[in-house]
Amino acid sequence: MIPSLRPGDKIAIIATARKIDREAIAPAVEVLQRWGLEVEVGPSVGAAHGMFAGDDALRLQDLQQALDRPDIKAVICARGGYGTTRILDQVDFSRFQEQPKWVVGFSDITSLLCHIHSLGLESIHGIMPMLFPSGTEEAIGSLRSILFGEDVTYEVAPHAFNRTGTGTGQLIGGNLALLHNVSGTRSDFSTRGKILFLEDVDEYLYNIDRMMVHLSRAGKLDDLAGLLVGHFSDMKDNADPFGKNVYEIIAEHTAKYTYPVCYGFPTGHEPDNLALVCGREATLQVGAAESSLKYSKSIT
Structure with missing residues (x-):
């Protein structure tokens, strides 16, 4: 079972698909920090390569490091769009399987969640940082409840x-x-x-x-x-x-x-x-x- 988050835990926000400005996730970062989390924003957020958040190599490296690093307790994808499937087959999930953590996203991130499910592990289909400003309290609150191990x-x-x-x-x-x-x-x-x-x-x-x-x-x-x-x-x-x-x-x-x-x-x-x-x-x-x-x- 994936460990629930606790105040003081570090999480990563990365972009595996379409490009997004760092300013666009600032409101979400503030919310996550109010939850007591330390937020690290990956280099893919703010990067651009055509429509993507950096080229495939950058997005792959950002996802791989976030999955591998033991100090990162959850990985939240900044937005969807298109691009996750371009890098999915190059990801090494071996360390992630040994020390699983929450991975959050929806839309284009569905492909990543499906792959995690094929490995026999859980993930979260939920609101992403780009959409925090327009999301309902229920949507954002439900994400917090699941991340922190509360029954819903x-x-x-x-x-x-x-x-x-x-x-x-x-x-x-x-x-x-x-x-x-x-x-x-x-x-x-x-x-x-x-x-x-x-x-x-x-x-x-x-x-x-x-x-x-x-x-x-x-x-x-x-x-x-x-x-x-x-x-x-x-x-x-x-x-x-x-x-x-x-x-x-x-x-x-x-x-x-x-x-x-x-x-x-x-x-x-x-x-x-x-x-x-x-x-x-x-x-x-x-x-x-x-x-x-x-x-x-x-x-x-």
């Missing part, structure tokens, strides 16, 4: 598309486009008996359908313990409308199954992006009045 339970309002029921299994998922992207790679993972969560941003509806078809054809939807459908933000359509919205697309591709499905779960590219522990066993209860997600074991 999430309750969600009912949704017309929900399928009621109860399921228990490891929680895993993230950005739909990245889950599609890692399929068939060494970062891929089995979804059998797990609670899968999905979110995405700025995609065409037909492409959402295409990726759901791929998940279905690959067997990723067959034997789930449950499904969480998060934020699908800024969706786009063609001049000839696709004919279904996102929730209708997902409902169509999961209609033949019986596991519980919770729509409108607050995860993804919106201010209310609750932190989720990838790889930890949880219980999803979807009822007529409300839904809840609770971890089956203590975080500590």
Whole structure:
């Protein structure tokens, strides 16, 4: 189990994907320092190489050092965008496996979280420093609670598309486009008996359908313990409308199954992006009045 943070611990903020100015993460650094943490900002933050936070070599070195250094107790990715998969196969996870630590991010960072899950370790899908200024208190607070080993339970309002029921299994998922992207790679993972969560941003509806078809054809939807459908933000359509919205697309591709499905779960590219522990066993209860997600074991 990954050690919880304690006041005085040192954490690293690095950028594995798109470039970001150091000024953009200043509000997050202040919040993390108020939590009692010592924050070290890696050289990838503020670097630029085209659209990336420095070239592949710099971003790889920054991630590798943050994972390897025993004095760094958690690694938080500054932002998403694109670029993590370019360096992922060059990372040596051997020291990280010997002394695991929290790795935090979402969006493009989904690929890194999936790879960590394939190693049998946990990680955190949650708000990143660039988004602290726009994030809700609940989103930021949930990240703090998990980092510091506090138990959390999430309750969600009912949704017309929900399928009621109860399921228990490891929680895993993230950005739909990245889950599609890692399929068939060494970062891929089995979804059998797990609670899968999905979110995405700025995609065409037909492409959402295409990726759901791929998940279905690959067997990723067959034997789930449950499904969480998060934020699908800024969706786009063609001049000839696709004919279904996102929730209708997902409902169509999961209609033949019986596991519980919770729509409108607050995860993804919106201010209310609750932190989720990838790889930890949880219980999803979807009822007529409300839904809840609770971890089956203590975080500590």
